[in-house]
Amino acid sequence: MSHTTGVRQAQKQKTRQALLDAGLRLLAEQSLSSIGLREVTRLVGVAPAAFYRHFRDIPDLGVALVEESLGSLHGVVRAILAEQPDAEERIDRTVAVVEHFVRENPAHIRFIARERHGGVRAVRRAIAAELARFADEVAAALREQPVSDGWSDDDLLMLAEMYVDHLVMTASALLDAADDGDTAARDRLAERARRQLRLISLGRRHWKD
Amino acid sequence: MSHTTGVRQAQKQKTRQALLDAGLRLLAEQSLSSIGLREVTRLVGVAPAAFYRHFRDIPDLGVALVEESLGSLHGVVRAILAEQPDAEERIDRTVAVVEHFVRENPAHIRFIARERHGGVRAVRRAIAAELARFADEVAAALREQPVSDGWSDDDLLMLAEMYVDHLVMTASALLDAADDGDTAARDRLAERARRQLRLISLGRRHWKD
DNA sequence: CCATTCAGTAAACATCCGTTCTCCGACGCG
DNA sequence: CGCGTCGGAGAACGGATGTTTACTGAATGG
Numbered sequence: 001m002s003h004t005t006g007v008r009q010a011q012k013q014k015t016r017q018a019l020l021d022a023g024l025r026l027l028a029e030q031s032l033s034s035i036g037l038r039e040v041t042r043l044v045g046v047a048p049a050a051f052y053r054h055f056r057d058i059p060d061l062g063v064a065l066v067e068e069s070l071g072s073l074h075g076v077v078r079a080i081l082a083e084q085p086d087a088e089e090r091i092d093r094t095v096a097v098v099e100h101f102v103r104e105n106p107a108h109i110r111f112i113a114r115e116r117h118g119g120v121r122a123v124r125r126a127i128a129a130e131l132a133r134f135a136d137e138v139a140a141a142l143r144e145q146p147v148s149d150g151w152s153d154d155d156l157l158m159l160a161e162m163y164v165d166h167l168v169m170t171a172s173a174l175l176d177a178a179d180d181g182d183t184a185a186r187d188r189l190a191e192r193a194r195r196q197l198r199l200i201s202l203g204r205r206h207w208k209d
Numbered sequence: 210m211s212h213t214t215g216v217r218q219a220q221k222q223k224t225r226q227a228l229l230d231a232g233l234r235l236l237a238e239q240s241l242s243s244i245g246l247r248e249v250t251r252l253v254g255v256a257p258a259a260f261y262r263h264f265r266d267i268p269d270l271g272v273a274l275v276e277e278s279l280g281s282l283h284g285v286v287r288a289i290l291a292e293q294p295d296a297e298e299r300i301d302r303t304v305a306v307v308e309h310f311v312r313e314n315p316a317h318i319r320f321i322a323r324e325r326h327g328g329v330r331a332v333r334r335a336i337a338a339e340l341a342r343f344a345d346e347v348a349a350a351l352r353e354q355p356v357s358d359g360w361s362d363d364d365l366l367m368l369a370e371m372y373v374d375h376l377v378m379t380a381s382a383l384l385d386a387a388d389d390g391d392t393a394a395r396d397r398l399a400e401r402a403r404r405q406l407r408l409i410s411l412g413r414r415h416w417k418d
Numbered sequence: 419c420c421a422t423t424c425a426g427t428a429a430a431c432a433t434c435c436g437t438t439c440t441c442c443g444a445c446g447c448g
Numbered sequence: 449c450g451c452g453t454c455g456g457a458g459a460a461c462g463g464a465t466g467t468t469t470a471c472t473g474a475a476t477g478g
Contacts, residue, residue, distance in 0.1 A: 008445055011445095015456085029330075030328040031241075031243065031327055031328035032240075033243040034243035036436085037435085037436065037437090046456070047457050047458065049438080049457075050456050051436095057436090114327060117322040117326070117381055118323060119239040119240035119243060155404065159408070161401070162408070165378055169374055172326055196371050198412075199371070199416065200409070202415045202416060203411035203413075203415075207411060217474085217475050220425075224426085245465065247466075248465095255426065255427085256427050
């Protein structure tokens with residue numbers, strides 16, 4: 001049996017993960033294009049040259065972080081899209097899930113918000129592609145709802161993209177409030193998000209005219 | 210008479226503007242926190258030390274760029290809010306104005322989209338403050354429209370913030386398409402924006418329930 | 419017209435950067 | 449056990465960075 005297999009690979013993955021974590025930590029106060037390779041390795045406690053065993057350069061590290069960050073978002077979207085008969089209740093649940101996610105994964109959502117329009121082309125493209133996949137997923141889920149009867153695929157997608165954009169913006173705004181420790185602003189933002197979703201929901205119900 | 214006054218100050222302003230322009234040009238492919246002071250002065254053709262005659266550091270340059278960029282946006286908002294009886298026509302006009310603005314001031318809107326969630330705190334705060342002022346302006350204009358009868362100030366502001374966010378996101382998306390020279394994507398994005406505005410407009414009309 | 423102000427210059431500084439190279443030592447496998 | 453593999457260490461490099469210093473020369477204003 002190969003019961004000892006992978007001690008080596010496990011250590012490598014551990015270092016790789018440490019590099020990703022360090023990058024994410026540095027991203028809290030800088031943007032990706034200004035992060036130094038040495039800065040990352042210093043935080044992890046390895047030699048600068050060790051970086052090249054895992055990534056070609058910093059942009060490459062960034063692309064890996066996109067997958068990690070938006071991977072954890074998949075769970076959020078699924079929780080939001082969970083069956084829920086009442087529209088109002090679904091909105092409350094959505095905002096609650098987003099709030100919880102922001103509290104649990106602040107670094108990930110900050111990274112996405114920051115680099116979505118950031119200075120590294122490869123990372124921008126990776127984020128755009130991943131968010132487009134999310135929009136498709138949301139559109140598919142919206143189609144199942146009775147409110148969407150008679151909607152074209154195109155219109156469902158434009159609505160889904162609106163929801164995804166709104167989600168990212170809301171999460172980012174909530175995070176900024178959390179950074180300042182401003183819980184009052186956080187509650188205000190959550191209430192604003194609920195009302196905006198309510199307005200979109202209203203527009204949705206009267207689209208067939 | 211002081212008819213010769215200002216030759217000196219005029220030259221200084223000229224250099225200052227050149228520094229701002231150079232910064233904006235560099236911002237096309239980097240983010241602010243990774244721009245070097247020497248890089249900027251090199252592009253202008255002045256000595257590095259000359260930079261300190263105009264700005265304390267790069268973040269300070271960034272804050273100045275915020276004022277310049279969002280100053281030019283004021284005209285856009287005013288053009289959008291121009292009286293227009295028909296809602297559908299107002300939407301068309303809005304998107305057309307945004308398209309025109311993106312074509313005319315690509316660097317400015319890229320800067321705002323990039324640094325709104327970017328790595329420099331002072332710049333983020335400056336952008337947030339300026340966008341909040343825009344939202345107030347939009348809310349005030351919305352109140353004048355008959356559709357807003359019975360709306361609370363709070364609700365008007367949440368709607369206005371939604372419009373401002375949507376404007377920034379649309380402009381940024383249009384710019385990305387323009388960068389790729391993809392005119393088909395640009396037209397698709399414009400149509401999507403129109404439909405999203407239509408949906409919001411619908412929700413607005415049925416808010417009083 | 420002459421003393422003063424001041425935007426911009428030129429050089430020097432300590433520091434940090436990304437990258438390459440050689441080497442080591444622990445793990446993997448037969 | 450013994451040999452090949454390979455993640456990581458360590459040192460060295462050329463170059464770029466932000467900042468300070470003393471300076472120059474033209475516009476300024478009494």
